Amino acid sequence: MASPNPKPQLLVSDPDKSLLPKLHFFYSKGASNPDVVKIIASCPVILKRSLENQIIPSFNFFKDFFQSEEMTMATVKRFSRVLIVNPHICVESNINALQESGVPKSNIAALLSLQPRAFMVRPNHFREILEEVKKMGFDPSKTRFPTAVQAMTGMSKSTWERKIDAYKRWGWSxxxxxxxxxxxxxCMIYSEDKIMATMDFFVNKMGRESSLIANRPFLIGLSLEKRIIPRYSVVQVLLSKGLIDKDISLVVLFESTEKMFLEKFVNGYKEEAPQLLNLYQEKVNLSG
Structure with a gap:
C-alpha cells in the first residue's frame, strides 16, 4: 500500500502558475494580507479553482450587481465560497425572486452583502420561503422582509424549533x-445562549414580565455587557434613592440613545447621586 503523501496538493503544485495569480487577483481588488489569509482559510478549495473560468467570472457577477468592487470584496471576505459556485444557478435565481416579490434592489444588495449564504438555498425552496414570509404579513418593500428571509434560510428546522422552545421556556405562547x-x-437569528441570558436578566434580575419582552423583541438584541448591565447599574442607584419609579419603561431605559440616557438618568441626578457617571463609565469600560 502506498504511503500517504505528507504534502498537500497545493504545496507540491507550481506556485507561480496556481497560487500567485490568485493572490495577485485578490490584492488587486483591495484585499489586505489578513483578508487573503481569511479568504483562503475559510475556503481552501478556492486555490484549486480556475482563476479565469471560476473565480473571476463569479467575482464579476457580484461586482455587476453591486456596482462596487468594494462591496463585492466585503461579501467575499464574509463568505468566500461565493467564488467557488456558479452564481447563475442559485444566487441569480434567488435575486430575481426577491425582485419579482417587490423587494428594492438596495435591500437585496444589503442582504446579499451581509448574508450571502442566504442566497445559496435551492431556488424552489427559496421561493417557498418568500411566500411564507409574505403570508406572515411582511411587506416586501420594508427592510424587515429580507431580514425575515435571512432568518428562515439561515438555520435548520431543528435549530429553528430549539429557539421556539427557548422562548416557550419563558412562558411565550x-x-x-x-x-x-x-x-x-x-429575535429568531440570535443564538439560544443570547436569548436565554437576556431573558434571564429581564425576568429574574429585573423582575419584569416576559410578555413585555415579546412586545419589544428588539430588547433581546441589545448587548448585556455594553448596554443593559451598565444602564441597569445606574437604575439600581436611582431606585435605592427613590428617585425613579420601579416600573420605568424598558424602552426608555435601554432603547434610548447614549446621549439621551446620560442626560435623563445620569446628568439629571448630579446633585442627588453624583457617583452615577463614574459608576456607569466603570461598567461600560469593564465590558471591553
Missing part, C-alpha cells in the same frame, strides 16, 4: 413568538 418575529425577525 406561539402567538407571542410570531408577534415578536413580525416586529423584529432578528
Amino acid at each position: 406561539e402567538e407571542d413568538i410570531w408577534l415578536a418575529f413580525t416586529k423584529s425577525p432578528w
Whole structure:
C-alpha cells in the first residue's frame, strides 16, 4: 500500500502558475494580507479553482450587481465560497425572486452583502420561503422582509424549533413568538445562549414580565455587557434613592440613545447621586 503523501496538493503544485495569480487577483481588488489569509482559510478549495473560468467570472457577477468592487470584496471576505459556485444557478435565481416579490434592489444588495449564504438555498425552496414570509404579513418593500428571509434560510428546522422552545421556556405562547418575529425577525437569528441570558436578566434580575419582552423583541438584541448591565447599574442607584419609579419603561431605559440616557438618568441626578457617571463609565469600560 502506498504511503500517504505528507504534502498537500497545493504545496507540491507550481506556485507561480496556481497560487500567485490568485493572490495577485485578490490584492488587486483591495484585499489586505489578513483578508487573503481569511479568504483562503475559510475556503481552501478556492486555490484549486480556475482563476479565469471560476473565480473571476463569479467575482464579476457580484461586482455587476453591486456596482462596487468594494462591496463585492466585503461579501467575499464574509463568505468566500461565493467564488467557488456558479452564481447563475442559485444566487441569480434567488435575486430575481426577491425582485419579482417587490423587494428594492438596495435591500437585496444589503442582504446579499451581509448574508450571502442566504442566497445559496435551492431556488424552489427559496421561493417557498418568500411566500411564507409574505403570508406572515411582511411587506416586501420594508427592510424587515429580507431580514425575515435571512432568518428562515439561515438555520435548520431543528435549530429553528430549539429557539421556539427557548422562548416557550419563558412562558411565550406561539402567538407571542410570531408577534415578536413580525416586529423584529432578528429575535429568531440570535443564538439560544443570547436569548436565554437576556431573558434571564429581564425576568429574574429585573423582575419584569416576559410578555413585555415579546412586545419589544428588539430588547433581546441589545448587548448585556455594553448596554443593559451598565444602564441597569445606574437604575439600581436611582431606585435605592427613590428617585425613579420601579416600573420605568424598558424602552426608555435601554432603547434610548447614549446621549439621551446620560442626560435623563445620569446628568439629571448630579446633585442627588453624583457617583452615577463614574459608576456607569466603570461598567461600560469593564465590558471591553
